Amino acid sequence: MIKSILVDSNKCTGCLSCVLSCSFAHTNKFSMQSRINIKKIKREGRCEIYVCRQCNDAQCISVCPTGALKKDSVSGEVVFDSENCIGCKLCISACPYNAITFLDEKNIIEKCDLCGGDPICAKVCTTGALTFIETE
Amino acid sequence: MTNAYAGNILHVDLSKKKIWKERLNEDLINNYIGARGINARLLWDNVNSDTDPLGPDNVMIFGAGVLSGTHAPCSGRLSAAFKSPATKAYFKASSGGYFANEMKFAGYDHIIIYGKSDNPVYLWIDNHNVEIRDASHLWGLTVTETDERLKSELKVERVERVESVIIGPAGENKVKFASLMTSSGSALGRGGGGAVMGSKNLKAIAIYGKGSLSVYNPVKFNEIALDARKKLQGDFFAQFLGAYGTGGFFEGMNAAGSLPSYNFIKASVEGAENISGQALVSKGYLKGRSGCASCSIHCHRFCTIDEGKYAGTYTLGPELETLSSFGNGPGIGNLEVIIKAGQLCNDYGLDTISTGSAIQWAIESVERNVMTKEQVDGLELKWGAEEAVLELIQKIALREGIGNLLAEGTKFASEKIGKDSYKWAIQSKGLEQSRCETRSSMAYALAFSISSRGPDHLHSQCMAEFGMYPEALALIKRITGDEKYANPALTEKRAEIVRWHEDNFALADCLGFCAFTNTAANALLEQEMTDMYNTATGIKVTPEELLLACRRIITLERCFNIREGLNRKDDKLPYRLMNEPINGSDICTNSPEILNEMLDRYFELHEWEVTKGCPTRATMEKLGLNDVADELDIQ
Numbered sequence: 042m043i044k045s046i047l048v049d050s051n052k053c054t055g056c057l058s059c060v061l062s063c064s065f066a067h068t069n070k071f072s073m074q075s076r077i078n079i080k081k082i083k084r085e086g087r088c089e090i091y092v093c094r095q096c097n098d099a100q101c102i103s104v105c106p107t108g109a110l111k112k113d114s115v116s117g118e119v120v121f122d123s124e125n126c127i128g129c130k131l132c133i134s135a136c137p138y139n140a141i142t143f144l145d146e147k148n149i150i151e152k153c154d155l156c157g158g159d160p161i162c163a164k165v166c167t168t169g170a171l172t173f174i175e176t177e
Numbered sequence: 178m179t180n181a182y183a184g185n186i187l188h189v190d191l192s193k194k195k196i197w198k199e200r201l202n203e204d205l206i207n208n209y210i211g212a213r214g215i216n217a218r219l220l221w222d223n224v225n226s227d228t229d230p231l232g233p234d235n236v237m238i239f240g241a242g243v244l245s246g247t248h249a250p251c252s253g254r255l256s257a258a259f260k261s262p263a264t265k266a267y268f269k270a271s272s273g274g275y276f277a278n279e280m281k282f283a284g285y286d287h288i289i290i291y292g293k294s295d296n297p298v299y300l301w302i303d304n305h306n307v308e309i310r311d312a313s314h315l316w317g318l319t320v321t322e323t324d325e326r327l328k329s330e331l332k333v334e335r336v337e338r339v340e341s342v343i344i345g346p347a348g349e350n351k352v353k354f355a356s357l358m359t360s361s362g363s364a365l366g367r368g369g370g371g372a373v374m375g376s377k378n379l380k381a382i383a384i385y386g387k388g389s390l391s392v393y394n395p396v397k398f399n400e401i402a403l404d405a406r407k408k409l410q411g412d413f414f415a416q417f418l419g420a421y422g423t424g425g426f427f428e429g430m431n432a433a434g435s436l437p438s439y440n441f442i443k444a445s446v447e448g449a450e451n452i453s454g455q456a457l458v459s460k461g462y463l464k465g466r467s468g469c470a471s472c473s474i475h476c477h478r479f480c481t482i483d484e485g486k487y488a489g490t491y492t493l494g495p496e497l498e499t500l501s502s503f504g505n506g507p508g509i510g511n512l513e514v515i516i517k518a519g520q521l522c523n524d525y526g527l528d529t530i531s532t533g534s535a536i537q538w539a540i541e542s543v544e545r546n547v548m549t550k551e552q553v554d555g556l557e558l559k560w561g562a563e564e565a566v567l568e569l570i571q572k573i574a575l576r577e578g579i580g581n582l583l584a585e586g587t588k589f590a591s592e593k594i595g596k597d598s599y600k601w602a603i604q605s606k607g608l609e610q611s612r613c614e615t616r617s618s619m620a621y622a623l624a625f626s627i628s629s630r631g632p633d634h635l636h637s638q639c640m641a642e643f644g645m646y647p648e649a650l651a652l653i654k655r656i657t658g659d660e661k662y663a664n665p666a667l668t669e670k671r672a673e674i675v676r677w678h679e680d681n682f683a684l685a686d687c688l689g690f691c692a693f694t695n696t697a698a699n700a701l702l703e704q705e706m707t708d709m710y711n712t713a714t715g716i717k718v719t720p721e722e723l724l725l726a727c728r729r730i731i732t733l734e735r736c737f738n739i740r741e742g743l744n745r746k747d748d749k750l751p752y753r754l755m756n757e758p759i760n761g762s763d764i765c766t767n768s769p770e771i772l773n774e775m776l777d778r779y780f781e782l783h784e785w786e787v788t789k790g791c792p793t794r795a796t797m798e799k800l801g802l803n804d805v806a807d808e809l810d811i812q
């Protein structure tokens with residue numbers, strides 16, 4: 042069974058609950074340094090959600106020169122191995138969803154790991170913009 | 178430092194161009210919790226009865242909620258405190274948005290602004306780097322223009338995240354009810370905070386935070402906060418508010434005969450369904466919903482007008498208060514005019530409640546031939562005059578003609594015009610009453626009359642008195658011993674209900690929670706809030722101890738006003754509400770006799786002296802406010 046985060050930006054209100062929860066789930070601290078990001082387009086009253094879609098034909102995997110990004114065939118997750126990351130940022134440019142962020146202090150990238158199978162962002166999102174559902 | 182707090186107060190003196198930081202001390206935390214509470218203490222310490230609200234000696238204080246920055250639901254509220262140019266007394270204003278979060282991530286729980294700059298400036302807070310910068314190019318710009326200009330010139334990684342508190346032309350012109358607006362379209366609307374910033378030549382405070390916040394027990398805190406989110410998500414009110422916003426209450430209030438209309442002459446109107454929160458949705462003006470930081474309700478609206486005379490208008494809102502201030506208030510049934518009025522107020526930086534109230538007072542004055550057409554600059558001012566109302570908003574913001582008089586507030590304007598016009602000036606303590614028909618809700622009547630900031634719904638929101646849902650009935654039973662007191666027509670037990678709500682409202686204000694968590698709805702109560710506070714901070718307190726601190730805060734706020742010369746004689750409602758019945762009744766339910774009965778009980782409950790409503794020495798010592806009692810010379 043493959044589950045992934047379904048994203049519907051039209052429903053997003055920009056409350057940042059997902060962003061704050063994500064930073065907290067991964068670092069035990071709340072901050073805006075998160076694996077999911079929200080861009081508010083104020084004039085249009087809408088938001089864009091940047092988070093990994095765990096693509097089947099993932100561009101980030103194809104461009105990564107070190108094999109730090111791989112597809113897990115069981116869970117469907119695009120898995121990141123920080124040991125192999127050389128901080129070249131090719132994946133950041135390749136991702137069509139702006140879903141990969143760079144961690145300056147460690148000189149590596151950071152991406153959604155589905156919180157090990159129970160993503161907190163989908164749990165805290167009350168608008169339906171993020172839902173964790175079975176896709177295959 | 179204690180977890181969950183950022184740990185610092187940022188001081189900025191605009192006269193001396195000095196900036197310094199101070200550790201937030203534990204005494205302040207233990208006695209005044211945070212945000213509104215600590216603000217109140219800082220305000221007490223930094224101004225006095227000689228302070229001119231618009232002089233350099235007044236201070237402008239901001240405080241972020243203790244839990245702001247976390248994922249506790251609806252926890253991102255910002256509190257401000259200042260001596261108000263409208264009431265010349267204590268004032269707390271608050272808003273949603275993201276400013277409080279950015280403060281915490283930049284490393285500050287509180288910001289205090291002193292003095293006055295010689296020339297227009299703005300404050301740029303990029304974490305540890307804080308600068309007073311020239312704002313001559315921003316002076317005169319609207320709120321939206323200022324926000325866009327700031328975002329185009331500030332250099333940070335993700336500039337769209339920069340959050341600001343901004344004043345518009347109304348604040349620059351020191352309109353007594355000029356608001357403070359945030360980038361995200363939330364307003365610290367009431368009391369003239371915008372004029373205080375304007376008097377300091379401070380156009381905006383822009384902030385960007387890159388730091389992080391830790392909590393004492395992450396596992397436990399996460400569990401409790403997620404539970405709280407779930408609870409709130411399942412709440413009927415929360416869902417309703419998400420769908421229709423605060424304006425969703427409009428039609429129900431109208432049907433119940435408690436929607437203040439025509440300057441509080443009537444309590445309902447025909448056609449309310451055309452200008453309600455539901456109408457915003459069904460007529461297609463609502464284009465999006467907006468959530469404040471960590472919100473799980475999403476009541477804030479984003480509306481646009483795409484065709485016709487007002488095409489191109491876009492605004493965050495309108496809220497219930499705005500719909501009523503510019504709709505049924507002045508007798509306007511055209512939703513586009515109301516949306517436009519809200520947008521103009523937001524962009525000029527005007528409080529929609531006071532602006533609408535001042536305009537309704539002017540309309541009634543003209544209708545009663547107390548003011549002439551010449552006195553209102555030749556405007557066709559009458560009930561339902563759409564264009565004249567829109568024009569008046571601009572005149573007030575720019576202090577042009579009649580706008581210059583109205584900009585002083587309804588109290589001043591009615592004193593100036595005289596001829597009984599105080600009878601339809603819907604103000605008390607200098608603050609225009611918010612859109613609540615206190616004649617059909619006795620707890621609201623009491624709460625509005627004792628509110629330290631004037632007749633307004635953000636001192637205590639006694640929604641439970643209507644008993645509209647099971648949680649409300651249970652709460653009323655807990656407070657009074659019997660569900661039968663969930664009846665807004667009763668005066669009995671109102672003091673008990675108000676006191677519970679004012680304590681809990683203060684608790685929400687200190688922790689950064691929205692009123693829709695615990696008083697305007699009842700999904701999260703003091704136990705849940707205490708559990709979140711304890712697991713986040715590592716401080717071990719009981720709900721009773723936290724509520725006692727809230728009592729200390731409310732008592733200090735009362736003492737502030739006593740120092741200004743206010744007392745029980747000022748604990749009243751606008752003249753009309755205390756003297757004129759509504760809905761065809763022949764008794765006025767907010768009469769002095771009825772209010773007095775509730776006030777007596779209220780002061781008794783607080784263990785305050787009853788004739789003046791002044792806290793006694795014994796009560797103050799119990800609360801550890803000995804130094805305050807000394808300063809007031811209370812024996």
Ligand code: SF4
Pocket residue numbers: 052053054055056057058059060079088090162165166167168169170171468
């Ligand atoms: S929690 Fe949901 S609504 Fe809130 S910002 Fe994230 S995606 Fe948008």
